[in-house]
Amino acid sequence: MKITSATLREIRMPLLSPFETSFARMQQRRILLVQLVVHDGDATAEGWGEVTCGEAPYYNAESTDIAAIVLRDFALPLVVGGEFAHPAAVSARMARIRGNAMAKAAVENALWDASARLAGEPLWRHIGGSRAEIACGVSIGIKDSVEELLDTIARERAAGYQRIKIKIKPGWDLAILEQVRTHFPDVPLLADANSAYTLDDAGLLQEFDRFGLMMIEQPLWHDDIYLHARLQRQLKTPICLDESIHHVRDARLAIELGACGVINVKLGRVGGFSSALEVHAATRAAELPVWCGGMLESGIGRAHNIALSTLENFSLPGDVSASRRYWREDIIDPEVTVTPQGTILPPSSPGLGFAIKRDLVQKLTVWEQSF
Ligand code: OSB
Ligand code: MG
Numbered sequence: 001m002k003i004t005s006a007t008l009r010e011i012r013m014p015l016l017s018p019f020e021t022s023f024a025r026m027q028q029r030r031i032l033l034v035q036l037v038v039h040d041g042d043a044t045a046e047g048w049g050e051v052t053c054g055e056a057p058y059y060n061a062e063s064t065d066i067a068a069i070v071l072r073d074f075a076l077p078l079v080v081g082g083e084f085a086h087p088a089a090v091s092a093r094m095a096r097i098r099g100n101a102m103a104k105a106a107v108e109n110a111l112w113d114a115s116a117r118l119a120g121e122p123l124w125r126h127i128g129g130s131r132a133e134i135a136c137g138v139s140i141g142i143k144d145s146v147e148e149l150l151d152t153i154a155r156e157r158a159a160g161y162q163r164i165k166i167k168i169k170p171g172w173d174l175a176i177l178e179q180v181r182t183h184f185p186d187v188p189l190l191a192d193a194n195s196a197y198t199l200d201d202a203g204l205l206q207e208f209d210r211f212g213l214m215m216i217e218q219p220l221w222h223d224d225i226y227l228h229a230r231l232q233r234q235l236k237t238p239i240c241l242d243e244s245i246h247h248v249r250d251a252r253l254a255i256e257l258g259a260c261g262v263i264n265v266k267l268g269r270v271g272g273f274s275s276a277l278e279v280h281a282a283t284r285a286a287e288l289p290v291w292c293g294g295m296l297e298s299g300i301g302r303a304h305n306i307a308l309s310t311l312e313n314f315s316l317p318g319d320v321s322a323s324r325r326y327w328r329e330d331i332i333d334p335e336v337t338v339t340p341q342g343t344i345l346p347p348s349s350p351g352l353g354f355a356i357k358r359d360l361v362q363k364l365t366v367w368e369q370s371f
Pocket of ligand 2: 192194218242243264293
């Protein structure tokens with residue numbers, strides 16, 4: 001496969017409602033899209049990828065503007081015109097660019113999309129997925145009041161979502177979980193701290209055990225694995241690592257140290273499908289379940305997440321949910337919808353399996369550059 005040209009563009013999409021975590025309150029997404037044109041013999045295919053980083057470097061070190069520089073000045077000049085036997089080879093070419101996993105993932109994932117289209121099969125089959133239906137949960141941000149949170153949980157449960165994740169931070173934790181459990185005693189529940197605690201909070205975190213949470217996500221530092229292992233020994237609730245896992249070596253270390261019972265795999269954070277497939281293989285071998293995390297993606301990133309979620313060891317409901325939870329109008333057709341049973345049916349057409357709404361993408365574009 002030869003990448004003959006690429007277009008990098010930024011689109012802006014306002015969120016239907018603000019999304020608040022322990023590190024930021026997000027209102028509008030500034031999303032970079034990578035569009036590749038790929039030739040293979042006489043055949044041509046397009047491929048689309050999304051950079052999943054935030055607008056500011058608060059979740060990880062990446063941000064929209066940083067990723068734009070990395071892609072424009074380094075990654076795209078390195079790969080456009082290049083010949084690649086496999087989508088993983090494009091990541092090998094970009095390996096000299098340290099870090100910047102989400103920027104690089106958009107390029108690799110776009111090539112996977114093109115490669116699947118060239119093979120005439122849906123992306124989820126192309127990566128080796130086997131699930132014809134994926135289980136979905138929702139991630140609910142920090143709200144202005146407990147009542148608002150309880151109303152939101154009731155609404156999402158009524159829509160069918162199989163599990164609820166709530167964001168927590170110091171001051172929005174024990175009392176909130178207590179209320180949620182009082183009103184929803186049996187709901188499959190987890191809490192995501194996005195690194196808001198330290199080991200000094202071990203006593204507080206131990207109190208979470210009484211709520212029967214499925215897991216507690218990333219309680220400690222974004223760059224730590226070792227101290228999560230120390231904390232895990234003090235908790236009954238399994239820890240789920242998100243921010244800390246960048247590649248299969250991190251996953252292996254976390255497993256060996258007993259730092260977690262679950263891993264949240266995000267395609268961007270691990271650098272794309274080839275790395276995610278390695279994390280998948282290692283966790284499956286260790287019988288450590290994983291699920292697919294989200295980064296408030298547009299339909300393109302969402303479609304990639306659906307494909308990832310069809311892999312065998314993605315055995316827990318993920319943060320992959322319907323387009324309409326975030327967007328007034330998504331950039332793909334059809335939009336992502338969820339069944340009344342809280343599942344998504346992966347598409348059957350080649351590649352991403354969703355058409356790109358080109359007019360809408362053009363309308364939302366604030367700048368674009370071709371390579
Ligand atoms: O930690 O999982 C996270 C959104 C932005 C940054 C980090 C996280 C999240 C989410 C949203 O939880 C999940 C989604 O896209 O629905
Ligand atoms: Mg998380």
